[in-house]
Amino acid sequence: MNEPLPKAPHSLEATGRGPIRSLLPYLWPTAETEMRLRVVVALACLAAAKVANVVVPLFYKQAIDALTVPAGSLAAQLVVPVGLILAYALARVLALGFGELRDALFAKVAQRAIRKAALSVFRHLHALSLRYHLERQTGGLSRSIERGTRAIETLLRFMLFNILPTLLEIAMVGVILWGLFGGWIAVVTVITVLGYIAYTLAVTEWRTKFRREMNETDNRANARAIDSLLNYETVKYFGNEEHEANRYDQALRSYEKAAVKSQTSLSLLNLGQGVIISVGLVVVMLLAAGGIVNGTMTLGDFVLVNTYLVQLYMPLNFFGFVYREVKQALVDIEKMFDLLRVNREIADTAGALPLAVGGAEVRFDDVAFGYDPRRPILKGISFTVAPGRTVAIVGPSGAGKSTISRLLFRFYDVSGGAIAIDGQDIRSVTQTSLRATIGIVPQDTVLFNDTIYYNIAYGCPDATREEVERAARLAHIHDFVARLPDGYQTMVGERGLKLSGGEKQRVAIARTILKGPAILLFDEATSALDTHTEREIQANLREVSQGRTTLVIAHRLSTVIDADEILVLEDGRIVERGRHQELLALGGSYAAMWTRQQEAAQFHGVLVPQPLAAVLGEGAASAS
Ligand SMILES: Nc1ncnc2c1ncn2[C@@H]1O[C@H](COP(=O)(O)OP(=O)(O)O)[C@@H](O)[C@H]1O
Ligand SMILES: [Mg+2]
Numbered sequence: 001m002n003e004p005l006p007k008a009p010h011s012l013e014a015t016g017r018g019p020i021r022s023l024l025p026y027l028w029p030t031a032e033t034e035m036r037l038r039v040v041v042a043l044a045c046l047a048a049a050k051v052a053n054v055v056v057p058l059f060y061k062q063a064i065d066a067l068t069v070p071a072g073s074l075a076a077q078l079v080v081p082v083g084l085i086l087a088y089a090l091a092r093v094l095a096l097g098f099g100e101l102r103d104a105l106f107a108k109v110a111q112r113a114i115r116k117a118a119l120s121v122f123r124h125l126h127a128l129s130l131r132y133h134l135e136r137q138t139g140g141l142s143r144s145i146e147r148g149t150r151a152i153e154t155l156l157r158f159m160l161f162n163i164l165p166t167l168l169e170i171a172m173v174g175v176i177l178w179g180l181f182g183g184w185i186a187v188v189t190v191i192t193v194l195g196y197i198a199y200t201l202a203v204t205e206w207r208t209k210f211r212r213e214m215n216e217t218d219n220r221a222n223a224r225a226i227d228s229l230l231n232y233e234t235v236k237y238f239g240n241e242e243h244e245a246n247r248y249d250q251a252l253r254s255y256e257k258a259a260v261k262s263q264t265s266l267s268l269l270n271l272g273q274g275v276i277i278s279v280g281l282v283v284v285m286l287l288a289a290g291g292i293v294n295g296t297m298t299l300g301d302f303v304l305v306n307t308y309l310v311q312l313y314m315p316l317n318f319f320g321f322v323y324r325e326v327k328q329a330l331v332d333i334e335k336m337f338d339l340l341r342v343n344r345e346i347a348d349t350a351g352a353l354p355l356a357v358g359g360a361e362v363r364f365d366d367v368a369f370g371y372d373p374r375r376p377i378l379k380g381i382s383f384t385v386a387p388g389r390t391v392a393i394v395g396p397s398g399a400g401k402s403t404i405s406r407l408l409f410r411f412y413d414v415s416g417g418a419i420a421i422d423g424q425d426i427r428s429v430t431q432t433s434l435r436a437t438i439g440i441v442p443q444d445t446v447l448f449n450d451t452i453y454y455n456i457a458y459g460c461p462d463a464t465r466e467e468v469e470r471a472a473r474l475a476h477i478h479d480f481v482a483r484l485p486d487g488y489q490t491m492v493g494e495r496g497l498k499l500s501g502g503e504k505q506r507v508a509i510a511r512t513i514l515k516g517p518a519i520l521l522f523d524e525a526t527s528a529l530d531t532h533t534e535r536e537i538q539a540n541l542r543e544v545s546q547g548r549t550t551l552v553i554a555h556r557l558s559t560v561i562d563a564d565e566i567l568v569l570e571d572g573r574i575v576e577r578g579r580h581q582e583l584l585a586l587g588g589s590y591a592a593m594w595t596r597q598q599e600a601a602q603f604h605g606v607l608v609p610q611p612l613a614a615v616l617g618e619g620a621a622s623a624s
Pocket of ligand 2: 403
């Protein structure tokens with residue numbers, strides 16, 4: 001199941017068997033007797049409906065014969081046709097009734113299968129690695145699921161309620177015609193129908209590539225539109241509306257081309273189908289007319305043959321469309337199930353136990369890592385955060401600081417060395433337990449397009465209102481929220497874009513506080529705040545991280561001066577380590593950064609009349 005799929009171009013066989021086999025467990029769930037019972041009864045109804053359907057013209061024929069060839073008495077002349085007409089009506093009602101019963105019974109099976117399949121794909125997508133998601137376009141993924149589920153419905157509806165019944169009907173009609181009139185009429189009817197089907201399959205097979213092209217270009221156009229709209233602000237910053245429109249139009253143009261090809265080939269298909277059916281009809285009618293002239297056939301027989309052909313012709317006329325839809329559905333279903341076959345990059349080892357958390361000591365032991373093996377990012381990182389202590393990581397942008405947090409959270413596995421919590425390698429424990437232990441306030445916070453309350457409560461969905469507000473107070477967001485017209489019910493907009501960077505960060509801090517994990521990780525969590533607010537939060541964060549193992553990735557050095565150890569990361573290596581005062585005394589990178597930032601702060605202090613220098617001085621004093 002977890003094998004990567006070979007990316008071979010699909011033939012009809014390849015697209016036909018894979019998706020149906022993938023779908024079977026959902027349609028025939030071994031655990032659900034009711035569903036299987038429904039399938040069986042629905043299939044029985046299907047057969048019954050078709051039998052009734054085929055019987056209808058027989059009563060029709062006999063009624064006509066009874067009317068055109070008068071029997072002896074007047075009573076017989078009336079009774080026989082009326083009885084036949086009633087039987088004809090009953091057969092029609094039965095055909096209809098069984099058909100509806102079949103649909104009603106099967107609806108639950110189909111909907112249940114769709115739900116189960118969509119859910120397992122969705123779960124699987126969340127189980128896939130961050131790397132996978134960074135490389136995918138989310139719009140494309142959700143469309144694949146949407147298309148796939150819709151395709152399951154299409155496939156089931158057409159396959160079971162159109163294709164299968166039609167084939168059954170063709171067989172029955174063939175047998176009846178053979179029985180009644182022998183040879184030619186049956187042979188011509190069956191040949192016409194089979195020729196029609198063969199032609200349809202062949203042409204549809206040929207034009208599938210146009211459909212697929214259409215699908216792909218449609219996907220591309222959509223992904224481009226979404227990506228462009230997500231970057232609305234960036235587009236404006238650079239005045240690139242025209243560029244974006246061109247890119248979108250490029251995708252649309254390929255779609256246009258593919259769609260036109262698809263439509264033209266469709267017309268060709270329909271034309272051929274019409275010709276085949278017409279020729280068949282003419283030949284059969286001529287044969288039947290000849291039969292009447294010879295006296296071997298009655299008028300009723302002539303009508304019967306005609307009725308059967310028209311009755312077959314109707315679903316067959318539909319069959320071309322059905323086949324195209326089914327073909328498309330198979331492609332879409334396969335695409336969706338392909339997602340299920342994507343390997344999990346990060347998987348729990350067999351028999352992984354939950355992480356046993358004691359004091360929550362975090363240890364990096366000679367950790368090496370690169371997103372791409374050709375470009376190492378971390379080159380032998382070793383440090384330990386003792387239980388309940390705070391370690392800070394500072395360094396220039398791109399040094400690998402956030403990478404350290406992603407590794408600790410096991411979004412990726414290390415390529416060398418090991419990361420352990422309380423002596424347990426994080427690769428040997430379950431991901432769920434590991435992630436429950438760690439609370440991260442990420443560098444770039446993205447919020448759900450819901451209320452502020454929902455976003456904070458996300459840290460612990462069954463928290464009480466009081467707990468949510470307490471967390472909001474600690475994160476210094478409560479007063480801000482209280483002043484909003486809609487308070488906690490304020491919607492934050494897509495990805496949280498209606499909040500400022502600082503507000504988003506504080507919501508993120510609040511929800512992590514609410515989660516209350518043993519290990520805290522702040523990745524430049526207050527970088528978007530002004531110095532004043534940052535200092536206010538800092539005090540609360542200190543309180544929150546009291547007794548919790550804490551890793552602080554910091555941008556402003558003034559926020560880490562009281563850390564138990566400060567690591568200076570440069571180009572994937574720890575170049576300096578120690579406490580604030582020791583590092584200052586060392587006079588290396590850290591001291592240089594410190595001086596730079598202080599100068600910047602003082603310069604800033606000139607522009608914004610704030611006793612920043614005093615604030616910074618006070619911070620330095622508290623560290624010593
Ligand atoms: N998903 C990724 N794929 C490839 N390279 C990445 C990825 N994420 C980050 N990088 C690269 O890794 C380096 C370190 O990134 P990061 O840890 O985010 O730095 P920072 O110290 O600023 O937090 C950067 O050069 C960045 O370009
Ligand atoms: Mg970073």
